[in-house]
Amino acid sequence: MKLLTGEILSNEKYSDNLYKMEIFSPYICKNATAGQFINVKCSPESVLDPLLRRPFGIFNIEKKFNVFSILYRVKGRGTEFISGLKRGDILDFAGPMGNGIDLNENENNILLIGGGIGIAPLYLIARFAGGMKKNVFFAAGFKDNSYLRWGKDLIELKINYAVLTEDGSWGEKGLVSDYVWNNIKSFKNFDIYCCGPRDMLKTLQNIYKDRNNKVTALLEERMACGVGVCAGCVVKLRKGKKGFSYKKVCKDGPAFNLGEVIFD
Ligand code: FES
Numbered sequence: 001m002k003l004l005t006g007e008i009l010s011n012e013k014y015s016d017n018l019y020k021m022e023i024f025s026p027y028i029c030k031n032a033t034a035g036q037f038i039n040v041k042c043s044p045e046s047v048l049d050p051l052l053r054r055p056f057g058i059f060n061i062e063k064k065f066n067v068f069s070i071l072y073r074v075k076g077r078g079t080e081f082i083s084g085l086k087r088g089d090i091l092d093f094a095g096p097m098g099n100g101i102d103l104n105e106n107e108n109n110i111l112l113i114g115g116g117i118g119i120a121p122l123y124l125i126a127r128f129a130g131g132m133k134k135n136v137f138f139a140a141g142f143k144d145n146s147y148l149r150w151g152k153d154l155i156e157l158k159i160n161y162a163v164l165t166e167d168g169s170w171g172e173k174g175l176v177s178d179y180v181w182n183n184i185k186s187f188k189n190f191d192i193y194c195c196g197p198r199d200m201l202k203t204l205q206n207i208y209k210d211r212n213n214k215v216t217a218l219l220e221e222r223m224a225c226g227v228g229v230c231a232g233c234v235v236k237l238r239k240g241k242k243g244f245s246y247k248k249v250c251k252d253g254p255a256f257n258l259g260e261v262i263f264d
Pocket of ligand 1: 227229
């Protein structure tokens, strides 16, 4: 992990609250992989309010151009600030952080299950897995059609996918977890990566608790330091039959075996 700055090449508004930002950074493009994140300073130079940096999963990496991107939702002062940055502005960030996903040679079938902004870190896994000629299926669920513009990125992956919305305004009407349950047999031999709201992850944990699939969850805890010092992002994991341990999402994660996560 390094403290870095990078020129913003675009900061495109996808919908009311959704943005994609492209940043020039040879260092990130060379050293980062899927599942990792960056910690962004969300205030002007020499201003320390808000004090804490905000974590953003790496959405895409274009090695050829030394450009990576983040997809983010505006939901507070920090993201409000970065949504106002323009092409040519400089982003102050640290990264790459967290442990990346090492796609296994033996993982031939990969199911990605994303809810809301949880689709962001899964996108790069999909891209890398597709590049390795794996059979990849992306199941994505949203409340409404505010992620419609992301559909273009999804199509570019040239993989099979299903989109669900709770209000039926895009794709099938329903929940992505119900979609997975209804198609459970088709995904029998798939390794799974999921990211999204807790309720979705809890439901998936129930669905897969007595099955043999390897299910990895990318957790999106609130973070403060982002480097394992403050313990602000701890998650409880099952250990043995009755025990448990605490792990830090920023340092030990963000990927964990979903079956081991204890959602209190
Ligand atoms: Fe501080 Fe993880 S955010 S330990």
